[in-house]
Amino acid sequence: MQAWIEFGRGPLFRLAFCLMVLGLLRVVVLTIVGIAEAYRRNSDRIVPWKAIARQTLGWLVPVRRLLGGRPVYSVTSFLFHVGLLAVPLFLAAHVRLWRGAVGFAWPALPQRPADYFTLLAIAAGAGLICGRVFHRGARALSRLQDYIWPPLLLAPFVTGYVCAHAALGPKVYQEMMLVHIYAADLIMLTIPFTKIAHCVLAPFSQAVTAVAWKFVPGAGQEVAATLGYAGLPIWVANSRSAPAAGDKKEALVK
Amino acid sequence: MQPLTEEERKRAFAATRKPEAIRKQRLPVRYHVEDFEVADRPRRFLEAFAAILKHTNYRLALDHYMRVTAKCSRCSVKCQVYVATGDTNDIPCHRSELLLSVYRRHFTVSGVLRGRILGDPGLTDERIQEMADSFYNCTACRRCHFECPMGIDHALITHLGRYILSEIGIVPRALAVSVREQLTGATGNTSAVPVAALKDGLEFLSEEMQEDKGIDIPFPIDQDGAEYLFLPAVSDFLMEGETLMGNAAVFRATGDKWTIGTGYFDGINYGLFYSDHILEQVLQKIRAEAERLQVSKILIGECGHASRSAKFFYPTFCGGKEALPVVNIMEYTHRAWKEGRLKLKPDAISETVTYHDPCNLARSGWVVEQPRELLKAFCTNYVEMTPNRQDNICCGGGGGTVSMDELRPYRTLVGGRMKADQIRATGAKYCVAPCANCKKQLRELVEEHAIDCQIVGLHDLLYKAIIFDSSVPGE
Numbered sequence: 137m138q139a140w141i142e143f144g145r146g147p148l149f150r151l152a153f154c155l156m157v158l159g160l161l162r163v164v165v166l167t168i169v170g171i172a173e174a175y176r177r178n179s180d181r182i183v184p185w186k187a188i189a190r191q192t193l194g195w196l197v198p199v200r201r202l203l204g205g206r207p208v209y210s211v212t213s214f215l216f217h218v219g220l221l222a223v224p225l226f227l228a229a230h231v232r233l234w235r236g237a238v239g240f241a242w243p244a245l246p247q248r249p250a251d252y253f254t255l256l257a258i259a260a261g262a263g264l265i266c267g268r269v270f271h272r273g274a275r276a277l278s279r280l281q282d283y284i285w286p287p288l289l290l291a292p293f294v295t296g297y298v299c300a301h302a303a304l305g306p307k308v309y310q311e312m313m314l315v316h317i318y319a320a321d322l323i324m325l326t327i328p329f330t331k332i333a334h335c336v337l338a339p340f341s342q343a344v345t346a347v348a349w350k351f352v353p354g355a356g357q358e359v360a361a362t363l364g365y366a367g368l369p370i371w372v373a374n375s376r377s378a379p380a381a382g383d384k385k386e387a388l389v390k
Numbered sequence: 391m392q393p394l395t396e397e398e399r400k401r402a403f404a405a406t407r408k409p410e411a412i413r414k415q416r417l418p419v420r421y422h423v424e425d426f427e428v429a430d431r432p433r434r435f436l437e438a439f440a441a442i443l444k445h446t447n448y449r450l451a452l453d454h455y456m457r458v459t460a461k462c463s464r465c466s467v468k469c470q471v472y473v474a475t476g477d478t479n480d481i482p483c484h485r486s487e488l489l490l491s492v493y494r495r496h497f498t499v500s501g502v503l504r505g506r507i508l509g510d511p512g513l514t515d516e517r518i519q520e521m522a523d524s525f526y527n528c529t530a531c532r533r534c535h536f537e538c539p540m541g542i543d544h545a546l547i548t549h550l551g552r553y554i555l556s557e558i559g560i561v562p563r564a565l566a567v568s569v570r571e572q573l574t575g576a577t578g579n580t581s582a583v584p585v586a587a588l589k590d591g592l593e594f595l596s597e598e599m600q601e602d603k604g605i606d607i608p609f610p611i612d613q614d615g616a617e618y619l620f621l622p623a624v625s626d627f628l629m630e631g632e633t634l635m636g637n638a639a640v641f642r643a644t645g646d647k648w649t650i651g652t653g654y655f656d657g658i659n660y661g662l663f664y665s666d667h668i669l670e671q672v673l674q675k676i677r678a679e680a681e682r683l684q685v686s687k688i689l690i691g692e693c694g695h696a697s698r699s700a701k702f703f704y705p706t707f708c709g710g711k712e713a714l715p716v717v718n719i720m721e722y723t724h725r726a727w728k729e730g731r732l733k734l735k736p737d738a739i740s741e742t743v744t745y746h747d748p749c750n751l752a753r754s755g756w757v758v759e760q761p762r763e764l765l766k767a768f769c770t771n772y773v774e775m776t777p778n779r780q781d782n783i784c785c786g787g788g789g790g791t792v793s794m795d796e797l798r799p800y801r802t803l804v805g806g807r808m809k810a811d812q813i814r815a816t817g818a819k820y821c822v823a824p825c826a827n828c829k830k831q832l833r834e835l836v837e838e839h840a841i842d843c844q845i846v847g848l849h850d851l852l853y854k855a856i857i858f859d860s861s862v863p864g865e
Contacts (some may be wrong), residue, residue: 160608167454174447180705180713187755195539204469204538207446213462213539218412273466276478276485282461334458341458341541348451348546355445356667363557 137311144317152324159328160336167340177352191342209267212260219257254297261290291319402803411861419523421794426559432513438557448550449735452493456628458540474807482544485524489551500770524561525551530789531749556723565660579624579656607642613649615684620650621657622691636849639856644726648820654679656695663790670707677708688716692847694825724760734768738855741819743769747782747827768855775812782816783808787831800837812841824848
């Protein structure tokens with residue numbers, strides 16, 4: 137079992153971490169290129185960057201926004217995120233691992249606050265699951281990944297806390313550590329392909345929306361031409377039973 | 391808010407169309423639709439979707455929203471439609487998912503692969519029916535956008551969904567007929583008002599004002615080189631004479647040059663509700679008239695969607711940063727009052743007055759404080775409704791639905807349900823709603839809910855407060 141643990145926190149960790157970074161980098165680059173492209177296609181170049189920045193910051197530090205819709209769920213979610221970021225990054229044991237691996241690291245949290253953050257994340261995570269299961273609207277919207285993510289994210293917290301505090305036999309300790317490490321690896325491997333990609337994409341949302349509302353001049357006409365009714369009013373085009381002779385449509389749909 | 395009773399639910403969702411029409415068009419929606427090609431609908435929908443994706447910026451938003459959507463259901467709390475119906479299909483995030491899932495399945499590599507492997511047939515006719523119904527249940531008020539921690543703008547998705555549907559012929563008849571008259575009809579406006587009738591009507595209003603105020607308050611027509619080209623919702627010329635009188639009186643007091651153009655005098659732009667193509671064509675009509683009359687600014691009357699479509703899309707389609715500035719009439723009046731060019735009697739209105747923020751003016755933070763400051767300047771008893779400003783609640787007739795008379799029970803019982811409670815709670819005698827859409831909807835709403843409140847425009851009241859003294863230019 138020790139070999140599995142070493143594999144999980146050695147090569148597999150490095151692979152998962154690299155894939156996570158590359159995967160997130162990919163979606164960030166795609167988003168930035170998309171924003172730039174949309175900005176270029178639009179002719180007016182009037183984008184309310186200040187308002188976008190204000191709204192983006194407002195959501196990154198959502199102090200005033202938490203008490204809007206679903207306040208309990210929102211505050212819980214905020215606390216969950218605090219624990220979620222604080223513990224994996226600043227736990228003394230993790231910081232030591234980083235220092236060992238790359239030669240440098242950052243200041244660690246003292247043990248007691250780290251414990252509190254861990255318990256906070258676990259309690260808030262459990263709250264989030266309840267907030268999803270017992271809320272009619274959220275239940276109706278939820279996909280499979282929405283139910284899988286909170287327990288998956290909590291697995292390393294629970295196992296980590298137990299390992300640090302309970303008097304376990306060596307075998308149970310190793311099993312716990314195994315779950316701890318492999319859950320973390322799995323999280324990192326899947327982040328870029330799931331909704332957790334919002335960890336890097338959310339700051340772009342306001343800009344994406346603002347630019348997407350910038351319509352492209354002449355696009356309506358181009359769409360009409362592509363659909364084979366250029367120059368005809370749409371209601372004439374739609375009343376035709378079949379495309380008129382000479383209409384050519386491009387094959388766009390796979 | 392009282393939940394819908396069984397009887398109300400029945401009325402709100404009662405069939406409005408003949409079963410034959412539904413069968414023939416294979417479209418069980420509650421709004422009327424002109425006949426269109428029914429065969430092979432999913433393929434045509436996808437072709438239209440593909441063409442739109444190819445030539446526009448929507449792909450960016452779809453990709454992004456698809457990646458970040460967290461399904462937290464915060465938007466459900468803010469949606470006045472969902473709060474009234476309790477139907478989870480009305481949750482904004484669910485509505486967006488209808489289209490996002492089609493996008494994911496047909497226009498992303500992973501979706502296409504997954505579809506092939508799992509043998510998923512893809513878009514079905516039923517899904518198109520569902521979208522046609524759902525996208526017009528939404529009033530496009532954008533309140534949910536401000537609630538979404540992921541920054542998803544469900545109104546953008548609704549707009550895109552309606553755009554695609556319109557390209558395959560699914561457009562509410564009320565909107566299609568108006569737009570047809572506006573773009574290709576003899577009168578060139580959505581209410582089919584002939585120029586002769588326009589002139590007669592304005593002359594009549596001038597005579598009224600002459601009697602009322604004892605001075606000549608004209609409606610300048612086709613004045614070359616005027617500063618402002620005035621475009622109210624054309625329905626104002628038919629139904630909101632008092633608002634127009636207030637508009638004219640303000641200009642009489644300030645002395646600025648403005649004009650109504652007989653070549654084009656309609657601010658309404660239903661393109662904002664369902665088609666970028668129509669949006670652009672209507673704005674080009676405004677541009678042509680502005681160029682014909684050599685004006686330097688475009689002034690939109692008391693109308694939310696007309697103001698937003700011009701303010702935010704005129705630069706997009708008509709010249710970018712060099713485009714003529716677009717001003718809303720309340721902005722104009724407010725500035726004139728601030729500059730001391732407009733004097734108001736401080737106690738002109740003593741009854742309780744409240745203000746309804748039209749979504750298309752307030753949500754972006756554009757026209758929020760100006761009307762309030764004006765109202766407080768001549769109303770002694772001004773009260774706010776809650777919530778207000780950028781977080782206001784939609785009148786329930788937004789997104790073009792107010793023009794569909796067949797939806798009236800739905801609009802008053804479902805869409806406007808929260809608004810009715812809000813207005814009643816203020817106890818106001820006057821509710822100022824500076825938007826042609828909101829006015830019509832709110833009047834029907836107070837009638838349905840037996841609320842003793844009169845719905846008026848801002849300039850209707852302001853007209854009573856304007857002081858014309860010897861310093862008035864031209865006196």
